[in-house]
Structures are given as structure tokens and as C-alpha cells.
Amino acid sequence: MKPAKFEYHAPATVDEAVGLLKRYNGEARVLAGGQSLIPMMNFRVAAPAALVDLNRIPSLAYIRADGDTVRIGAMTRQRAIEFSPVVREKLPLLHEAISWVGHLPTRSRGTIGGSLAHADPAAELPMALQALEGEVVARGPAGERTIKAGDLFSSSLTTTLKPDEILTEIRFPASPPGAAYAVEEFARRHGDFAITAIACLLVRDGTRCKMARLATGGVGPVPLRLTAAETILEQRGLAEDAIEAAAAAAAAAVDPMSDHQGSAEYRRHLTQVLTRRAVQKALARKP
Amino acid sequence: MTEPKMSLVDVRLTVNGKPYAGQCEPRKLLVDFLREDLGLTGTHAGCEHGICGACTILFNGEAARSCIMLAVQANGAEITTVEGLAKGAELHPLQQAFHEHHALQCGFCTPGMLMAAIDFLKVNPAPTEHEVREAMSSVICRCTGYQNIVKAILAAAPKMRASA
Numbered sequence: 001m002k003p004a005k006f007e008y009h010a011p012a013t014v015d016e017a018v019g020l021l022k023r024y025n026g027e028a029r030v031l032a033g034g035q036s037l038i039p040m041m042n043f044r045v046a047a048p049a050a051l052v053d054l055n056r057i058p059s060l061a062y063i064r065a066d067g068d069t070v071r072i073g074a075m076t077r078q079r080a081i082e083f084s085p086v087v088r089e090k091l092p093l094l095h096e097a098i099s100w101v102g103h104l105p106t107r108s109r110g111t112i113g114g115s116l117a118h119a120d121p122a123a124e125l126p127m128a129l130q131a132l133e134g135e136v137v138a139r140g141p142a143g144e145r146t147i148k149a150g151d152l153f154s155s156s157l158t159t160t161l162k163p164d165e166i167l168t169e170i171r172f173p174a175s176p177p178g179a180a181y182a183v184e185e186f187a188r189r190h191g192d193f194a195i196t197a198i199a200c201l202l203v204r205d206g207t208r209c210k211m212a213r214l215a216t217g218g219v220g221p222v223p224l225r226l227t228a229a230e231t232i233l234e235q236r237g238l239a240e241d242a243i244e245a246a247a248a249a250a251a252a253a254v255d256p257m258s259d260h261q262g263s264a265e266y267r268r269h270l271t272q273v274l275t276r277r278a279v280q281k282a283l284a285r286k287p
Numbered sequence: 288m289t290e291p292k293m294s295l296v297d298v299r300l301t302v303n304g305k306p307y308a309g310q311c312e313p314r315k316l317l318v319d320f321l322r323e324d325l326g327l328t329g330t331h332a333g334c335e336h337g338i339c340g341a342c343t344i345l346f347n348g349e350a351a352r353s354c355i356m357l358a359v360q361a362n363g364a365e366i367t368t369v370e371g372l373a374k375g376a377e378l379h380p381l382q383q384a385f386h387e388h389h390a391l392q393c394g395f396c397t398p399g400m401l402m403a404a405i406d407f408l409k410v411n412p413a414p415t416e417h418e419v420r421e422a423m424s425s426v427i428c429r430c431t432g433y434q435n436i437v438k439a440i441l442a443a444a445p446k447m448r449a450s451a
Contacts, residue, residue, distance in 0.1 A: 001312065001314050001315060001316075001319070002314075002316060002335055003314040003316075004314070005312070005314060006313065006314060007294075007313070008296065008313030008314075008357075008359060010359075034355055034356060034357075034360075035337060035352075035355060038316075038337070038355040038356065038357070039336040039337045039338075039355055041314075042316070042335055042336045042354070042355070043336060051313070053357075053360065055360060079349065083410075102425075103340075103403075103422070103424070103425030104350060104403070104406060104407060104410065104422060104425065105340065105343050105349075105350035105351050105352055105403055105406065105425055106337065106351075106352065106425070108346065108349040108350055108351045108406075109346075109351050109352075109355075109356065189424055190421050190424055191421075191424055191425060
């Protein structure tokens with residue numbers, strides 16, 4: 001058998017799940033969609049003493065528009081998000097980001113909460129959470145707390161969730177109607193993790209840019225907001241020279257890693273090119 | 288931490304319309320349960336870490352990779368494997384198209400190709416060639432037979448629309 005032995009629990013409620021995590025005191029792992037955790041267990045890179053499987057808690061899967069906020073249950077499948085009319089209308093950037101996540105067969109199982117809690121630096125959903133300024137709800141023995149996107153990711157594959165906390169909900173501010181958006185990604189094969197990816201959300205007022213949000217994936221240990229580039233667009237507008245300056249600022253802001261897929265220099269170059277393309281694609285998309 | 292307890296779990300599920308029941312360790316992967324416990328060896332175990340797609344099945348009607356799911360998670364589920372596609376001697380329209388277009392050489396990836404393509408054609412019944420290529424990048428063929436696989440899927444799409 002591929003995975004090492006573990007004790008298996010499939011609680012029916014979140015409270016029961018939190019109780020189990022507390023009992024195992026950091027030795028248990030939460031099983032969401034399993035599209036990253038089970039491969040790691042098959043390789044025995046991960047060998048938790050116990051799995052707490054959230055797949056038998058149906059109340060954790062939902063997509064709800066609640067005023068200006070879209071709430072998505074942590075166990076909502078990526079496939080459900082892909083085909084959700086609410087997401088398409090209110091969070092078009094998330095809709096676009098999902099199409100870059102793995103493949104249809106992995107999106108059938110993979111969940112939004114699982115992807116965020118796994119915090120792969122090259123994954124698209126952490127990048128989208130940053131660009132959309134979302135937040136997550138975590139429930140632990142002491143109750144619930146919310147964690148903003150910028151405070152969730154601490155390093156590669158590591159979040160600020162405590163070992164006995166479960167990510168239960170993701171909240172996104174609905175994007176203003178007419179907001180322009182784009183995801184640009186470079187990977188060896190569509191569906192692979194990004195070598196570099198950029199998410200872009202723009203709110204325009206004529207040629208002016210009322211709001212710009214740019215975030216990276218694959219470039220460093222955590223997804224980053226490119227605030228210097230955002231400021232350039234908000235102050236100088238969306239003419240070609242401003243976009244070029246923003247792309248240069250994006251490249252200057254990142255501190256990429258080198259690995260077998262590409263050098264740090266290559267990723268820095270991609271950051272500049274993809275930032276420019278993402279802004280241009282967003283602008284080309286809507287009048 | 289002490290050695291995890293080794294208790295068996297019950298798995299009751301429906302595969303290709305037939306009820307099955309078995310017992311296994313929680314760590315048993317669904318693909319191994321299908322092959323070893325139920326004797327359904329049509330589903331192939333390739334990379335066994337969710338990359339190659341050979342083990343793709345339909346889980347409650349949606350394509351999923353059975354090498355990165357636990358058998359116990361399929362308790363109560365309805366599964367379709369490649370064995371469930373043909374009706375007696377009559378091949379599924381997609382199987383027929385694979386046959387006619389010579390869309391397999393060694394055949395190792397074929398069960399995964401078929402199951403992934405069936406789900407893809409359900410969500411996109413009239414795809415472009417580019418869309419087929421992008422979707423089928425979820426299953427790896429190392430005979431480099433994609434050309435004919437793409438042709439077969441494009442040929443099967445209208446037939447599957449007609450029979451839907």
C-alpha cells in the first residue's frame with residue numbers, strides 16, 4: 001500500500017472535527033479534496049497519524065451571495081465554483097483563475113478551502129484570494145476568527161492556521177460590476193502548477209484607474225500583492241507607458257526562487273511580461 | 288504518538304450499476320480496491336500520485352482520479368469504470384470512435400482517456416479541437432497517440448450529443 005498507516009475519522013460536524021484535531025495534538029491532517037495531500041501520502045512525504053476527513057460534512061459546501069460579499073464553504077469543489085453563475089457574475093476573476101487549476105477530473109474533487117490551506121506557492125487560488133482581498137474563517141476549540149488574505153500565507157506550504165483549526169469559509173468582496181479582470185499564467189502544460197502567474201483586477205473610470213489589484217503566483221514562497229505596481233496604475237492611469245512602468249515595478253518587487261522549472265531571473269522576467277499582459281488582457285476584455 | 292490502530296473499514300458502493308461490499312484498511316486507495324478487492328482491473332494504476340490520469344473513473348458522475356482517493360471515501364458512492372461503458376457487445380460511441388480512429392496503441396492510458404473524455408463531453412458537448420487537446424492533457428499517453436485520440440473524441444461528440 002502506498003500511504004503509511006493512519007487512523008481514519010469522518011466526522012459529521014465541524015465541532016467534532018475540531019475536537020479530533022485537538023485530540024491528536026498536531027499529528028492529524030485534515031482531508032479536504034485530497035488532490036495534494038493523498039499524493040504526498042502516496043510518496044510518504046506526509047505520514048499523518050490520523051486523517052480527519054471533512055467530506056461527510058455537507059454543510060461546508062455552498063456558494064452564497066450575501067449583499068456585497070460572496071461566501072464560499074471551504075469544502076466547495078473547484079468544479080462547483082467553475083460552473084457557479086454567482087461566481088461568474090460577482091467574482092469573474094475567481095471564475096477565470098479556477099480554469100487554470102489542475103484539470104476537470106482534479107477539480108471534481110479539489111476544494112477551495114483545501115487549496116488555500118495547502119498553500120502551494122504556485123497554486124492559483126491563493127493568488128486569487130490575494131488579488132480579490134478575500135478572507136477566510138477558521139474555527140478552532142476557542143471559536144471562530146477571520147484571517148485576511150495577506151495574513152494567511154506564512155511560507156511555502158505553510159499558513160497561519162493553527163493545528164487544531166479548520167478553515168470553514170472563504171469570503172470575497174464582490175467585484176464591482178464592470179470591473180476588468182484577467183489571469184495570465186506560464187506553465188509547461190495547461191493544468192500544471194504555475195512557473196509564474198499574475199492575477200489582475202481593475203476598476204476603471206474612463207482612462208483613469210480607480211482601483212488596481214495585482215497578485216502573483218509561483219514567484220516566491222507565498223502569493224504576493226504587487227502594491228507598487230497597483231499604485232502606479234491608480235496614479236498614472238492605464239496608458240501604455242503607465243502599464244509598462246507598473247510591469248517594471250512588479251518585476252522589481254518580487255524575490256523569486258530558482259528551481260528545476262526556471263531560474264529566479266526567468267521568473268522575474270515572466271513577472272514583468274505577465275503583469276503587462278494581464279493588464280492588457282483585462283482592458284481588452286470590456287469596453 | 289503510538290502506532291496508528293489498524294482497524295478495517297466497511298466499503299459499500301455501486302460500481303457500473305451493481306452493488307458491491309468489501310472491507311479494507313483506511314489507507315487503501317480506491318484504484319487498488321477496484322482492482323484487487325472487486326476484480327475490476329479495467330481501471331489502470333499508472334503514476335499513482337494523480338498526474339497521469341490512467342486511473343480516471345466517474346465518481347457520482349464526475350471524472351476523478353481513483354489513485355488519489357481512499358476506498359473508504361467511496362462508501363455510498365456510485366462509480367462508473369471503463370467496464371461499465373459497453374452494453375453487452377455494443378461499444379459505447381466513444382469506444383467505437385477510439386476503435387475506428389485507431390486511438391490507442393498500447394492501451395494503457397485508454398481507460399483514463401475514455402472516462403475523462405466522457406465527462407469532458409458532458410460539460411462541453413461541442414468542443415473545438417483546441418478544447419479537446421487542453422482537456423485531454425489531463426491524461427498522459429506515452430505512445431504519443433494524441434493525434435488519433437483527439438480525432439476520435441471530435442468524431443464521437445456529435446454521436447454522443449445525438450444519444451444524450
